[in-house]
Amino acid sequence: xxxxxxxxxxxxxxxxxxxxxxxxxxxxxxxxxxxxxxxxxxxxxxxxxxxxxxxxxxxxxxxxxxxxxxxxxxxxxxxxxxxxxxxxxxxxxxxxxxxxxxxxxxxxxxxxxxxxxxxxxxxxxxxxxxxxxxxxxxxxxxxxxxxxxxxxxxxxxxxxxxxxxxxxxxxxxxxxxxxxxxxxxxxxxxxxxxxxxxxxxxxxxxxxxxxxxxxxxxxxxx
Amino acid sequence: xxxxxxxxxxxxxxxxxxxxxxxxxxxxxxxxxxxxxxxxxxxxxxxxxxxxxxxxxxxxxxxxxxxxxxxxxxxxxxxxxxxxxxxxxxxxxxxxxxxxxxxxxxxxxxxxxxxxxxxxxxxxxxxxxxxxxxxxxxxxxxxxxxxxxxxxxxxxxxxxxxxxxxxxxxxxxxxxxxxxxxxxxxxxxxxxxxxxxxxxxxxxxxxxxxxxxxxxxxxxxxxxxxxxxxxxxxxxxxxxxxxxxxxxxxxxxxxxxxxxxxxxxxxxxxxxxxxxxxxxxxxxxxxxxxxxxxxxxxxxxxxxxxxxxxxxxxxxxxxxxxxxxx
Numbered sequence: 230x231x232x233x234x235x236x237x238x239x240x241x242x243x244x245x246x247x248x249x250x251x252x253x254x255x256x257x258x259x260x261x262x263x264x265x266x267x268x269x270x271x272x273x274x275x276x277x278x279x280x281x282x283x284x285x286x287x288x289x290x291x292x293x294x295x296x297x298x299x300x301x302x303x304x305x306x307x308x309x310x311x312x313x314x315x316x317x318x319x320x321x322x323x324x325x326x327x328x329x330x331x332x333x334x335x336x337x338x339x340x341x342x343x344x345x346x347x348x349x350x351x352x353x354x355x356x357x358x359x360x361x362x363x364x365x366x367x368x369x370x371x372x373x374x375x376x377x378x379x380x381x382x383x384x385x386x387x388x389x390x391x392x393x394x395x396x397x398x399x400x401x402x403x404x405x406x407x408x409x410x411x412x413x414x415x416x417x418x419x420x421x422x423x424x425x426x427x428x429x430x431x432x433x434x435x436x437x438x439x440x441x442x443x444x445x446x447x448x449x450x451x
Numbered sequence: 452x453x454x455x456x457x458x459x460x461x462x463x464x465x466x467x468x469x470x471x472x473x474x475x476x477x478x479x480x481x482x483x484x485x486x487x488x489x490x491x492x493x494x495x496x497x498x499x500x501x502x503x504x505x506x507x508x509x510x511x512x513x514x515x516x517x518x519x520x521x522x523x524x525x526x527x528x529x530x531x532x533x534x535x536x537x538x539x540x541x542x543x544x545x546x547x548x549x550x551x552x553x554x555x556x557x558x559x560x561x562x563x564x565x566x567x568x569x570x571x572x573x574x575x576x577x578x579x580x581x582x583x584x585x586x587x588x589x590x591x592x593x594x595x596x597x598x599x600x601x602x603x604x605x606x607x608x609x610x611x612x613x614x615x616x617x618x619x620x621x622x623x624x625x626x627x628x629x630x631x632x633x634x635x636x637x638x639x640x641x642x643x644x645x646x647x648x649x650x651x652x653x654x655x656x657x658x659x660x661x662x663x664x665x666x667x668x669x670x671x672x673x674x675x676x677x678x679x680x681x682x683x684x685x686x687x688x689x690x691x692x693x694x695x696x697x698x699x700x701x702x703x704x705x706x707x708x709x710x711x712x713x714x715x716x717x718x719x720x721x722x723x724x725x726x727x728x729x730x731x732x733x734x735x736x737x738x739x740x741x742x743x744x745x746x747x748x749x750x751x752x753x754x755x756x757x758x759x760x761x762x763x764x765x766x767x768x769x770x771x772x773x774x775x776x777x
Binding site: 236237238266267268269270272273276277356378380387390 | 638640643646647678679681682685686689690692693694715716718719722
């Protein structure tokens with residue numbers, strides 16, 4: 230197994246299907262493992278890791294049901310705080326968005342807006358929407374990954390934070406195209422979400438002005 | 452350059468004197484203790500007004516200076532309780548007019564971070580500021596102290612104080628809860644609330660009180676309350692540390708005195724190869740020295756205030772302040 234990401238809460242490994250799932254199939258899978266924290270007592274630590282593992286898997290499955298591509302959950306082991314999921318072969322949107330032809334880029338932005346709206350309409354917030362957490366597969370499919378900070382939350386505030394975080398990510402990493410990109414995301418979001426979208430978009434503006442969320446320099450930290 | 456700083460945002464009326472090299476010449480205070488219940492803003496303000504003169508005089512004597520050597524007056528302009536803030540501001544305006552020296556209003560939360568950096572000897576920490584009035588995880592980024600996470604409802608210190616009071620412990624409740632918790636053995640499940648980067652303690656408090664009513668021992672409940680609340684604070688601090696990639700962790704505010712919280716933060720910091728510091732107690736609690744020192748930093752980096760700009764700001768946010776000295 231090869232570690233592909235070490236974060237504050239969980240580690241990610243790339244592994245062979247057969248070695249993790251003891252099945253005859255071949256191919257790559259991702260193992261997400263929530264690591265124990267020695268600063269908190271065992272009772273809290275194991276309960277939290279277990280509960281968050283279940284929640285994350287459930288969010289991914291529900292997102293998929295809502296029409297938002299996510300890695301396929303292959304197995305959940307709450308007691309080990311681990312999730313085995315399919316490996317999405319492609320590139321982080323962060324690394325390619327600026328280089329894409331304008332037409333393709335605009336199409337992707339609209340798709341992101343549609344996906345966020347679909348998540349929100351089914352009561353889900355992603356909680357960490359950045360272009361590092363969106364994978365562009367070779368066949369053009371967009372996949373949303375890392376629901377580790379996600380939740381079932383239908384409040385205007387939580388939805389506003391989702392839009393706000395995406396905007397921050399666009400502004401800090403893709404500043405050349407950020408304005409247009411966010412405009413397209415929001416326009417499509419409004420179209421798909423329907424009634425109530427205006428309030429959420431306004432809230433996202435307000436959150437940006439509060440100035441409490443830092444422009445994220447994209448890092449694999451979680 | 453010598454600055455006299457006046458702190459008055461909640462219980463404590465504090466006066467500190469510092470010079471521009473970071474020497475603290477005096478740090479005196481007087482603390483209002485309510486006869487029953489929580490803080491009554493007007494009573495606190497009255498208490499501060501009654502003792503202001505004495506505390507100022509004490510500080511000047513302790514510093515061994517004459518009033519004419521004071522070059523600058525600083526005061527806590529916010530955030531805090533309105534009547535209390537206005538009392539401190541009035542004292543500051545009077546002193547500034549009498550001595551004919553400039554006045555600067557500083558942000559109370561920023562002052563906690565600055566005195567922590569000075570006396571805790573750290574340069575650029577992730578700060579965990581936990582007190583009866585505030586709960587914030589703060590880190591410096593492009594010109595401001597950014598709030599990475601904060602409480603969505605009541606502050607951590609308030610959660611502990613109210614718990615203590617409701618189960619019949621005398622003020623100040625924090626240290627009493629800590630003593631109880633040390634004797635607790637059984638962990639009782641309490642709601643754990645980290646939402647994104649924010650924390651919530653009010654649900655935790657009411658559940659803990661219910662457990663006591665239901666007959667669980669105060670020791671076990673205090674233990675469970677501390678473990679649950681602190682785990683949330685440390686988790687948010689850890690996220691901020693990993694995100695900002697800073698290498699220092701600073702704990703300050705009244706709750707910084709808690710040994711268990713220190714222990715948890717130290718072990719988290721160690722796991723990330725970061726240095727952990729807590730300033731001496733007198734600079735963790737609300738104090739005048741932090742106001743004096745931050746006033747100096749602000750003034751020397753160009754801050755100037757007209758008298759009419761010294762109105763108090765009850766809800767002045769940490770991240771609204773432009774940090775011109777970093």
